[in-house]
Amino acid sequence: MHLYSLPSDVFLVIRRKKTTIFTDCKDSATVLELKKIVEGITKIPPADQRLYTTNSAIMEDSKTLQDYGFNATTSKAQNPTSIGLTFKLSSGEFEDLELCPYSTPPELPDVMKSQDANGQEQAS
């Protein structure tokens, strides 16, 4: 079964607070199309959404992902581009962009620290 057929797919991670959405679309897709995808998942209309690039610039609906520098070369499946998302509050203001960081991984045990990148011999 193949799910993606063209190399122009841009892999994205849309993040808001504690939610992360893994998705993909064409690099020619507009920001508005991306918001519609988010609408399908979150039920929030595009007008109440705001998308941000990695340096917190607000993305305009009419621009494409290519315009913001996202393309298949920069946004691979194993290293997708992160896009921020906020919703409009009932007061009419947009929430602050807030991405809850993932939990810190536990400290590496000393036994593993002395090994090279092949620390996968042990299966507990």
Next chain:
Amino acid sequence: MTDTQPIEKNCVGPDAEYIKLISSDKKEFLVKRSLAEAYSGTIKRMLGGPTIFAEGEPNQIEFSHISSPVLEVICKYLEHQAEVEVIEQNGGEIPEFVIPLEIAVNVMLAADFLEC
């Protein structure tokens, strides 16, 4: 398709085309359902088993023993697998999938559990 129509995502439940994977620290990860079912035997069974989700309820699975960094790597791996399949069909080099060393063991345990 007019501009006012949302992209139809077969929203039977709120997230029907996407499923929600919840990590031990309550972080939510939404991935395409087709992706998760195709590349994780465990998730496929979980979604098709006795705990059928009712209409209107989000399709979500809680992993109380998998932390968010690990679950993030798993999600990326599912996408990576899909990409690999396309590359194998078209020919070309498969990109390397890098896993941070600190969580490598936990990722392997989770991958073993999820059969992916």
